[in-house]
Amino acid sequence: MTANNAVNTDTVKHAESTPELAQPYRELGLKDDEYQRIREILGRRPTDAELAMYSVMWSEHCSYKSSKVHLSYFGKTTTEQMRSKMLAGIGENAGVVDIGDGWAVTFKVESHNHPSYVEPYQGAATGVGGIVRDIMAMGARPLAVMDSLRFGPADAPDTRRVLPGVVAGVGGYGNCLGLPNIGGEVVFDSTYLGNPLVNALCVGAMRVEDLHLAHASGTGNKIILFGARTGLDGIGGVSVLASDTFSGDETTAGRKKLPSVQVGDPFTEKVLIECCLELFREGIVVGIQDLGGAGLSCATSELASAGDGGMHVNLDRVPLRAKGMTPAEILSSESQERMCAVVKPSDVDAFMKVCAKWDVTATEIGEVTDTGRLVITWHDEVVVDVPPRTVAHEGPVYNRPVQRPVEQDSLQQPIDLARPSTSDLRDLVLRMVGSHNLSSRNWVTDQYDRYVRGGTVLSQPADSGMIRIDEESGRGVALSVDCNGRYCKLDPYTGAQLALAEAYRNVAVSGATPVAVTNCLNFGSPEDPGVMWQFEQAVRGLADGCVELGIPVTGGNVSFYNQTGTTAILPTPVVGVLGVIDDVRRRIPTGIGAEAGETLLLLGN
Amino acid sequence: MARVVVDVMPKPEILDPQGQAVAKALPRLGFQGVTEVRQGKRFELEVDDSVDDETLTKIAADLLANTVIEDFTVRRIDA
Amino acid sequence: MARVVVDVMPKPEILDPQGQAVAKALPRLGFQGVTEVRQGKRFELEVDDSVDDETLTKIAADLLANTVIEDFTVRRIDA
Amino acid sequence: MSELASGSSAPKIGVITFPGTLDDQDAARAVKYAGAEAVSLWHADADLRGVDAVIVPGGFSYGDYLRCGAIARFAPVMGPVIEAAGKGMPILGICNGFQILCEAGLLPGALVRNHELHFVCRDQWLKVENTSTAWSTRYDKGAEILIPLKSGEGGYVAEPNTLAELEGEGRVVFRYVGDNPNGSLNNIAGITDARGRVVGLMPHPEHAIDALTGPSDDGLGMFFSAIDALVKA
Numbered sequence: 001m002t003a004n005n006a007v008n009t010d011t012v013k014h015a016e017s018t019p020e021l022a023q024p025y026r027e028l029g030l031k032d033d034e035y036q037r038i039r040e041i042l043g044r045r046p047t048d049a050e051l052a053m054y055s056v057m058w059s060e061h062c063s064y065k066s067s068k069v070h071l072s073y074f075g076k077t078t079t080e081q082m083r084s085k086m087l088a089g090i091g092e093n094a095g096v097v098d099i100g101d102g103w104a105v106t107f108k109v110e111s112h113n114h115p116s117y118v119e120p121y122q123g124a125a126t127g128v129g130g131i132v133r134d135i136m137a138m139g140a141r142p143l144a145v146m147d148s149l150r151f152g153p154a155d156a157p158d159t160r161r162v163l164p165g166v167v168a169g170v171g172g173y174g175n176c177l178g179l180p181n182i183g184g185e186v187v188f189d190s191t192y193l194g195n196p197l198v199n200a201l202c203v204g205a206m207r208v209e210d211l212h213l214a215h216a217s218g219t220g221n222k223i224i225l226f227g228a229r230t231g232l233d234g235i236g237g238v239s240v241l242a243s244d245t246f247s248g249d250e251t252t253a254g255r256k257k258l259p260s261v262q263v264g265d266p267f268t269e270k271v272l273i274e275c276c277l278e279l280f281r282e283g284i285v286v287g288i289q290d291l292g293g294a295g296l297s298c299a300t301s302e303l304a305s306a307g308d309g310g311m312h313v314n315l316d317r318v319p320l321r322a323k324g325m326t327p328a329e330i331l332s333s334e335s336q337e338r339m340c341a342v343v344k345p346s347d348v349d350a351f352m353k354v355c356a357k358w359d360v361t362a363t364e365i366g367e368v369t370d371t372g373r374l375v376i377t378w379h380d381e382v383v384v385d386v387p388p389r390t391v392a393h394e395g396p397v398y399n400r401p402v403q404r405p406v407e408q409d410s411l412q413q414p415i416d417l418a419r420p421s422t423s424d425l426r427d428l429v430l431r432m433v434g435s436h437n438l439s440s441r442n443w444v445t446d447q448y449d450r451y452v453r454g455g456t457v458l459s460q461p462a463d464s465g466m467i468r469i470d471e472e473s474g475r476g477v478a479l480s481v482d483c484n485g486r487y488c489k490l491d492p493y494t495g496a497q498l499a500l501a502e503a504y505r506n507v508a509v510s511g512a513t514p515v516a517v518t519n520c521l522n523f524g525s526p527e528d529p530g531v532m533w534q535f536e537q538a539v540r541g542l543a544d545g546c547v548e549l550g551i552p553v554t555g556g557n558v559s560f561y562n563q564t565g566t567t568a569i570l571p572t573p574v575v576g577v578l579g580v581i582d583d584v585r586r587r588i589p590t591g592i593g594a595e596a597g598e599t600l601l602l603l604g605n
Numbered sequence: 606m607a608r609v610v611v612d613v614m615p616k617p618e619i620l621d622p623q624g625q626a627v628a629k630a631l632p633r634l635g636f637q638g639v640t641e642v643r644q645g646k647r648f649e650l651e652v653d654d655s656v657d658d659e660t661l662t663k664i665a666a667d668l669l670a671n672t673v674i675e676d677f678t679v680r681r682i683d684a
Numbered sequence: 685m686a687r688v689v690v691d692v693m694p695k696p697e698i699l700d701p702q703g704q705a706v707a708k709a710l711p712r713l714g715f716q717g718v719t720e721v722r723q724g725k726r727f728e729l730e731v732d733d734s735v736d737d738e739t740l741t742k743i744a745a746d747l748l749a750n751t752v753i754e755d756f757t758v759r760r761i762d763a
Numbered sequence: 764m765s766e767l768a769s770g771s772s773a774p775k776i777g778v779i780t781f782p783g784t785l786d787d788q789d790a791a792r793a794v795k796y797a798g799a800e801a802v803s804l805w806h807a808d809a810d811l812r813g814v815d816a817v818i819v820p821g822g823f824s825y826g827d828y829l830r831c832g833a834i835a836r837f838a839p840v841m842g843p844v845i846e847a848a849g850k851g852m853p854i855l856g857i858c859n860g861f862q863i864l865c866e867a868g869l870l871p872g873a874l875v876r877n878h879e880l881h882f883v884c885r886d887q888w889l890k891v892e893n894t895s896t897a898w899s900t901r902y903d904k905g906a907e908i909l910i911p912l913k914s915g916e917g918g919y920v921a922e923p924n925t926l927a928e929l930e931g932e933g934r935v936v937f938r939y940v941g942d943n944p945n946g947s948l949n950n951i952a953g954i955t956d957a958r959g960r961v962v963g964l965m966p967h968p969e970h971a972i973d974a975l976t977g978p979s980d981d982g983l984g985m986f987f988s989a990i991d992a993l994v995k996a
């Protein structure tokens with residue numbers, strides 16, 4: 001078996017000697033010119049493993065190739081003043097802000113929309129798992145989660161499949177990790193019927209001096225992969241490599257039908273959190289990177305790219321869960337609950353000891369080199385030899401056509417709305433009370449543990465979630481996530497600002513001072529100029545709104561291709577605002593009329 | 606009346622955290638020699654004779670198993 | 685190497701909320717004629733030939749089943 | 764000064780951490796709020812570190828895979844816990860801890876999946892039925908207390924004989940008031956062993972020690988009760 005694999009493996013040497021070999025790059029989602037660029041970068045055709053790496057890292061999801069030119073507007077509009085409390089911003093695993101008293105807080109929202117449609121429970125669960133690992137990678141202890149959800153009409157049969165699964169998955173994973181769920185949203189609209197949105201937020205905290213940015217520096221430092229074993233999870237696309245290259249080999253060809261469903265294991269992740277925190281506490285890691293969407297491809301190229309040298313990885317060392325995996329498959333596997341660490345040689349023993357204490361599998365898979373190249377070997381043959389920046393940071397960038405949709409004008413047509421009469425009002429109120437979008441969220445929130453960790457001071461039904469960070473002083477943070485997609489459809493610029501304003505208000509009314517913003521921009525296809533217009537408008541609206549309010553966007557996530565056929569979802573830029581409160585005992589709970597004689601004031605006009 | 610057993614198991618390539626947890630626990634409890642454990646579900650149904658095999662398969666595929674991640678088998682048992 | 689199947693079912697007198705939920709859901713989905721459903725667990729083990737039946741029974745009784753509320757059966761399957 | 768097994772002035776109450784335990788810090792906080800010293804106990808050490816009482820806290824030990832508590836009950840630390848229970852040491856199992864104590868045979872019966880088949884997190888009223896256990900003397904008989912409940916497998920079941928015995932001997936300590944949240948037989952929320960020293964319950968008293976972070980401070984009574992029992996002993 002092993003020998004067989006070695007013979008079949010597409011090595012760099014083999015690639016050099018077979019320049020004309022046709023490669024299934026289109027099936028992997030690469031365009032002709034993108035493939036040509038890879039050939040230019042390498043000065044030869046890529047190997048299967050390299051092709052797998054580039055294709056996944058240059059995908060929209062990982063490279064932000066359609067959104068980059070627009071997202072840069074956030075950076076351009078963020079002033080020094082706004083930046084003053086920001087310890088890490090866009091580009092890191094998650095944004096970090098200084099909240100005072102030596103505390104740093106990190107938070108981020110991420111989407112897991114498509115997987116949650118395919119397999120609602122596991123899709124939502126692994127969505128929570130992924131965002132929590134992002135927070136861990138910063139050196140922080142994850143403290144709470146939130147979830148912002150969009151479904152089709154509540155009474156549609158497919159919603160009955162998707163919604164219970166998603167809610168059970170968010171709860172199943174978060175509850176088992178021991179992270180209180182402190183808020184979120186549930187919205188129903190027919191545009192989400194074939195494309196629900198599952199956006200998960202995680203917030204964590206650390207001492208300012210414990211902030212860790214992931215990078216592979218220091219020649220000779222070791223690369224250690226730890227956590228779960230690597231299996232055939234989520235690598236549906238890459239299996240075309242196996243079948244095309246080795247047509248006739250039944251075992252590999254059969255993999256084409258693999259479901260790309262990852263199953264989450266929250267227990268392994270919980271243990272991984274405790275293990276990582278102990279590693280950070282002991283000071284025995286240079287940097288840690290989580291393995292997210294693009295698995296080892298992403299972790300190795302990003303670590304190397306952010307470092308100062310190169311990296312050598314021996315793929316044979318990676319602990320596998322499935323038999324006969326190819327290098328391309330190992331590199332692209334999306335198996336969950338894995339992390340990659342850079343460790344000084346003198347700390348490796350101590351590192352392994354901590355992992356053993358927590359019963360976490362840890363394997364040295366490579367080291368930092370001074371070659372400036374990411375070199376990956378398999379059975380002593382080189383299967384990847386690339387400049388890491390070209391994989392991780394220098395992917396294609398598109399200036400997609402942007403065009404205001406013609407129907408936008410008709411959406412804006414003022415319609416003469418008759419003033420409702422008193423009897424109409426009664427009907428209207430009844431209709432509103434009965435609508436799914438305004439109904440109680442208890443069916444959802446009752447499935448989430450809001451008490452664990454003992455630091456939750458506000459959660460449902462409050463306008464924002466609030467947790468205590470410092471038990472001595474009572475210092476804490478408040479968070480709210482909001483978006484109204486219908487407003488954004490009418491006017492994406494103002495709609496994004498309304499989302500920001502709503503989250504800002506929700507945080508402010510709880511008694512906290514808003515300090516930072518994160519976002520998850522859910523849109524249709526970037527290849528549709530109308531969608532790109534919505535996107536551009538929403539980004540500008542959000543950024544300009546942030547300038548107005550004086551708080552920075554510290555990070556976020558873009559999810560494109562949310563559409564059914566050619567119908568895009570409502571533009572849904574979910575905005576999360578983080579606020580700080582000196583003492584959570586001074587929080588302001590939601591609700592009026594707790595005491596007789598209270599005065600009700602309406603602010604604003 | 607017939608008794609029907611439906612076995613539902615995680616697909617071979619799909620992660621099975623439960624089975625894995627059991628496999629890891631066994632050596633700690635002093636049981637050696639179990640190299641793999643997979644955990645699934647077993648359903649025992651009592652059905653009228655009017656229910657045909659096709660219906661049983663549909664029940665298993667639609668309700669008892671999640672065919673995205675699980676395989677199932679249906680068999681009738683002599684009562 | 686042998687393959688062993690351990691079936692674990694809730695004891696007849698013990699409440700089985702999962703089985704009951706399935707039984708209730710079936711008529712709603714248009715499936716008639718299923719009069720009872722019980723849900724249990726199925727374990728598939730790969731064991732070295734050195735592992736004897738007594739050990740297997742102990743594994744089932746001590747770990748895989750909670751004999752306060754569950755019954756189990758152990759059987760070897762030809763590989 | 765009282766004679767504590769630990770020999771110290773404030774009672775020492777151990778809190779066990781298994782892989783996957785979640786509410787250990789919260790249980791330790793509650794112990795401190797009540798005025799005792801919290802000592803953390805590690806699952807892999809068969810050592811109770813001289814404590815006077817033990818709390819088996821909530822969470823998802825070993826992911827609750829297989830069955831809740833099924834794997835944890837074999838942990839090395841459980842040996843001395845079972846031994847100490849035999850000698851009358853006060854032991855409290857909360858949620859997953861309750862499940863572990865049942866799996867370990869320190870308490871009868873078992874906990875099964877909630878009747879509605881999903882996790883339930885809510886503020887739950889409980890009626891205190893037995894005020895003579897090591898963990899409930901601070902309550903008035905019949906008092907109603909508000910404690911968070913958060914579990915997916917909280918339905919208490921036992922064979923009819925066991926159930927009759929529990930009821931006959933007054934060993935149901937807490938009962939759910941109002942809607943039964945999980946299908947528990949006889950609305951049972953918590954029970955005790957024959958000597959009234961080992962108590963297990965599904966709701967979380969450690970999340971009800973302060974109106975800032977919980978629905979009430981009704982849970983503190985359990986920790987005060989244990990301290991009373993230890994100081995009197």
Ligand SMILES: Nc1ncnc2c1ncn2[C@@H]1O[C@H](COP(=O)(O)OP(=O)(O)O)[C@@H](O)[C@H]1O
Pocket residue numbers: 146147148149181182183184185186438439441444445448459460461462463464
């Ligand atoms: N998916 C969810 N996850 C967690 N909490 C949620 C979710 N959806 C709603 N909530 C919480 O339930 C409460 C009520 O939600 P909602 O009806 O949307 O409130 P509002 O209309 O005031 O924004 C809020 O505290 C909110 O944070």
